[in-house]
Each structure stands twice: as structure tokens, then as C-alpha cells.
Amino acid sequence: MLQKINESASFLKSKITIRPKIGIVLGSGLGALVDEVDIMVEIPYKDIPNFPVSTVEGHRGSLIFGKLNGIEVMVMSGRFHYYEGYTMKEVTFPIRVMKAIGVEKLILSNAAGGMNPTFKIGDVMIIKDHINFFFDNPLMGKNYDELGPRFPSMNEVYSKKLVKLAHKIAEEHGIYVQQGVYLGVSGPCFETPAEYRAFYILGADTVGMSTVPEAIAAIHQGMEVFAMSVITDLGVIGVVEVASHEEVLAAAQKAGPKMVKIVSEMVTKM
Numbered sequence: 001m002l003q004k005i006n007e008s009a010s011f012l013k014s015k016i017t018i019r020p021k022i023g024i025v026l027g028s029g030l031g032a033l034v035d036e037v038d039i040m041v042e043i044p045y046k047d048i049p050n051f052p053v054s055t056v057e058g059h060r061g062s063l064i065f066g067k068l069n070g071i072e073v074m075v076m077s078g079r080f081h082y083y084e085g086y087t088m089k090e091v092t093f094p095i096r097v098m099k100a101i102g103v104e105k106l107i108l109s110n111a112a113g114g115m116n117p118t119f120k121i122g123d124v125m126i127i128k129d130h131i132n133f134f135f136d137n138p139l140m141g142k143n144y145d146e147l148g149p150r151f152p153s154m155n156e157v158y159s160k161k162l163v164k165l166a167h168k169i170a171e172e173h174g175i176y177v178q179q180g181v182y183l184g185v186s187g188p189c190f191e192t193p194a195e196y197r198a199f200y201i202l203g204a205d206t207v208g209m210s211t212v213p214e215a216i217a218a219i220h221q222g223m224e225v226f227a228m229s230v231i232t233d234l235g236v237i238g239v240v241e242v243a244s245h246e247e248v249l250a251a252a253q254k255a256g257p258k259m260v261k262i263v264s265e266m267v268t269k270m
Contacts, residue, residue, distance in 0.1 A: 001089065001096075002144055004050040008093075009100035011049050016041050016065045020072040022267050023095075023103035025079050025214060027110035027230075032256040034077055036264050039066040045078070051097075052080045052090050063094075071267045074103055081209055083187040088138040092217035096147065099221045105162075105270055106218045107263055108227035111252045112208035113191065115200040116180060117236045122255045124262075125178040126166050127158050127227040130212050131204055133185045138213045139220055148220035157215050162226035162270065169265045175258050180205025182229055184212030196235030206231065228262070230255040 018040065026033060044062045045051045053061060064075040080091045095106065114123065143150040163179070170177045183199050185191070187209035191199070199207050206229050218225050232251035 002146060005093070005096045005100050007049045008051060008097045012043070012063070012097065012101060015043060018065055018072045019102045020065065020074040021102060021104045022071060022107065022270060023074045023076070023098040023105070024107045024263065024267075025076045025109065027079065027108075027210060027252070031077055032253070033068075033260045033263060034064060034075065036260060037064060037066045037068050037073065037075060039064055041065040050093070052086055052093065069264055069268045073267060074098055074101065079210060079214070081187065082134060082136070082213065083209055088134075088136050088140065088213050091213050092138040095214050095217045095223075096221070099147075099218075099223060103223065105224045106214070106226070107266070108211050108214055108225065109259060109263070110182075110208045110211045110227070110229050111232040111249075112182060112206035112229035113196070113233045113235045114206055114231040115196050115235050116178070116205040119178060119205065119231050119234065119236070121231055121234060121251050123178050123231040124175070124255055124258050125180050125182075125206055125229045125231060126163055127182045127211070127229060128163060128179050129181045130157060130215065131181060131183040131199075131202060132212050132216070133183050133199075134212060135186070138217045148222065152220045154216070154219065157219055157225055159224045159226055162224065162266070165266060165269060166226065166228070166262055169262050169269075173261055173265075175261060177258075177262075178205070178231075182211060182227070183207045185209060190233070191235055193235070200235075207235070226266070228259055230259065
């Protein structure tokens with residue numbers, strides 16, 4: 001695993017002249033941030049040694065190096081999901097490579113189903129904590145001390161400092177944001193009404209099929225993590241609004257500008 005990480009990192013370093021400290025993972029329909037990046041180098045995943053290839057519609061499938069508001073960034077346009085058949089280590093491999101290149105802060109985004117009755121489709125939720133319902137973990141198996149400790153603390157996965165900064169930026173721009181707990185599941189099915197009820201009773205406000213593995217791998221490596229969800233469908237008790245993948249993409253794209261505004265300003269103040 002270490003050899004593969006180093007191979008990928010060495011390949012990427014040979015293609016770039018910058019060493020970004022901030023990494024960004026763009027979720028379904030949230031690719032609008034790419035338009036704000038002054039792209040210096042874009043490399044398709046298929047051209048990177050040891051990288052998986054994203055198979056999900058709405059995911060661009062490339063690593064982008066450039067500047068966002070003058071700040072050097074590394075952007076994953078398209079991510080890898082457990083439901084695509086990848087292992088947890090494959091899903092989180094790009095996060096390992098980010099760290100090897102020098103990324104210290106990670107921004108994650110996703111499309112999620114809302115279960116909190118105060119949420120509406122199109123809302124943006126800042127993630128304050130998560131529940132891992134994948135029934136798997138990217139840290140299973142041999143631990144490499146070079147990457148992180150055997151038993152990393154998950155007491156503060158999502159940086160309270162960055163959460164506070166995001167709220168401040170949103171308030172300054174008049175952007176209404178929610179805050180809550182994200183529950184990660186394997187997918188690819190959308191949830192049943194009973195599952196929505198159960199997850200909400202457990203303490204989750206949103207549910208989705210990504211983010212949790214990446215956040216775990218990042219914390220294992222000592223990275224600082226921030227994450228947001230766009231609410232693209234609802235599983236509120238008594239009101240389940242069924243959404244197709246196309247509707248999820250449409251809702252995410254509509255709410256995307258709010259997230260772009262928050263993230264683009266965050267990178268200048270992190």
C-alpha cells in the first residue's frame with residue numbers, strides 16, 4: 001500500500017510545480033467549484049498509477065491542480081464510492097495520496113437525504129459529526145505507522161474551528177445553512193421509510209453514501225477536515241420524497257453556488 005501511495009504521489013509531483021496544502025473533494029452535481037479554479041494541471045484518474053476510475057454520472061473523474069482565490073488547491077472532481085465495488089482502501093486511496101503530496105486540510109462535499117423535519121430540498125448542511133453505518137472501515141487490516149496510529153481518536157472529526165469559520169462566511173453573505181450529523185451507508189439503494197425513521201432516531205440529520213470513509217482516512221493521517229452536504233431528497237418521518245439520481249443531481253447543482261461561495265472564501269481564511 002505504501003509503495004502504491006508513493007508511486008502515485010511521485011507521478012503527480014512530476015506533473016506539477018505547486019504543493020497545495022488544501023484538498024477539496026467535489027460530490028455529485030457540485031462541480032461548479034471547478035469553474036472558479038485557475039486550473040494549472042488536470043489529470044484524468046485513468047492516467048494516474050494505481051488510481052481507481054469513477055463510474056458515477058455527474059463525476060468528472062480527474063485531479064485538478066490550480067489556484068482558488070490565489071490559494072493553491074488540489075481538487076478531486078469526482079470521487080470513488082464503496083457501492084461501485086471498490087474496497088474501503090481504494091475509496092480512500094486518493095486521500096492518502098493527497099497527504100503524501102503535502103495536503104494538510106481537507107474539504108469534503110456530498111449530496112445527501114435529509115431526515116431532520118426542519119430541512120428542505122436545496123438546503124446546505126455543515127457536518128458537525130458522523131455515524132459510520134458502512135459496516136466497514138478504511139483502517140481495517142494492517143496499520144502503517146507511517147500513515148497514522150492504530151487507534152486514532154474520532155472525538156473531533158470535523159474541525160470546530162472550520163465549522164465556525166464556515167458559519168461566519170455564510171452569515172456575512174446571507175446564506176442560510178443548517179448544521180447536523182451525517183450518517184454514511186454503503187448504498188446504492190435509497191433508504192426505506194423505516195430506515196429513514198431509524199437513522200433519525202439514532203441521531204442523524206442526513207444520510208449519504210460517501211464522505212465518512214474519506215474523513216476517517218484523513219483524521220488517521222492528522223489532516224484537518226471540513227464537510228458539507230446539499231440536501232437533495234427528503235426522508236422526514238411521514239414525508240418521504242423519492243428522488244431519482246437525475247433529480248439528486250439537479251437539486252445539488254441548484255444549491256451548488258451557495259457551497260461554492262462558502263468554500264471559495266474558506267480557502268483564503270483557513
